[in-house]
Amino acid sequence: MKTKLAIIGVGLIGGSLGLCLKEKLGDDIFITGLCRTQKSMDLALERGAVDMASADVKAVVEDADIIFLATPVLQMVPMLKKILPHLKEGAILTDAGSTKAYLWQHIKDILPAGIHYIAGHPMTGREKSGVEAASADLFVHKAYVIVEDTGAPPEAHERLMAILRHTEANFLRLDIQKHDRCASIISQVPHVTEAALVTLLNQSAGDMESCLKLAGGGFKDTTRIASSNADMWADICMTNSEAITSHLRDLQAILGTVIDAIEAGDREAVHHYFAASKERRDAILDRTGKMYDLV
Known part of the structure; x- marks a missing residue:
């Protein structure tokens, strides 16, 4: 039976998932994508990340077996409220959000019976955003957290994993609180720190030109993810503030x-x-090193 997957937000992560699954499953999966602009729709279709792209929520999620939320974190709950009336019984909802406790706190009270939520977080990315930066191999050997304490039945987990395993990610199980603490140390505090290094350079005043002449590969590599999407990272800080501020x-x-x-x-x-x-x-x-490509 053909799987119907709806990707909400066909950017770097959502687009990469679409490219991967179309490459691996071909016509055995039908992927719809929610995009905000016609340009994004056209590019998602042109790149082959989706089979159908639309700005119409109902058209994208209706009859979907799996719904993959890949928007910035603070947009996920409002988006979920829009799509819930159109989801079919037994649909599986998952996400790529970098913070989990905030989402579960807001999702658990509005999730209807028969809609199964399985929290996820692929620990991967690039400094560039948008479907134009997407790649079918983005998830390969990267850690991908699956949170099991959201009440979804085992059969829903297996249905989701049957699809996600095609990403060739390294899957691991964490509870919600441990995920948020670990993500803060491994990913979120380093990003805040990288942005601080760029800010420090920017405040070097009269030394700026000389500093730039000295900036080689080390500075470029150290500050790489400071070029990432600002909306995404602002949302992460707002939704995992306790862990991030404590670690900072x-x-x-x-x-x-x-x-x-x-x-x-x-x-x-x-x-x-x-x-x-x-x-x-x-x-x-x-x-x-033999288990994961560390972020």
Whole structure:
């Protein structure tokens, strides 16, 4: 039986999922995509990420077996309220949101019986956004979190995973709270920090031109995701604020300790800071390198 998948937001993540599944499943899957503009619809169709694109919510989600929410996080709940009246009994709702507790808190009270929500978070991305940046291999070997504590039955999980396994992602199960804490440390605080480094450069005033001449691959790599979609990241900070602010304060304390050691001329303490960091990072990469492409 042909699977009908509706992608809400055919951008980088939604578009990449569409490209992957059309490449792997061909005519065994029919993909509809909700796009805001005619230009986005045309590009999604041209690239082959969807079989049908529309700005009409009902036309996109009606009769869909699986609905994949891939909008910025703060747009997901309002969008869900729009699509719920048009979902069929037994439909599976999943998402690509980077924060999970906020979504579940708002979704659980409006989700009708017979509509199964399975929270997800593919830990992948690029500094560019939009379906033009989408790629069929975006998920390959990347961590993809599936949250199991949202009440969906095992058969719904298996139906969803039968489709998502084609992404060749590395799937793992986490509860909602642990997901949000870990995502903050691994992805969200680093992004805030990268943006801060760009801001620091921007505030260098008269040194800007000289700094730019010195900026090589290291600066480019370190600040890569500072070029990511601002709407997405603002929403992430608003919906995982407790974990992000707590970890930023922890980071602030670490930097404060380093500042004190440098100001005191304590080379041994500074050396220990770098040596311990190198040892820990090397151990992490050795342990995980064969399992995941780390973000």
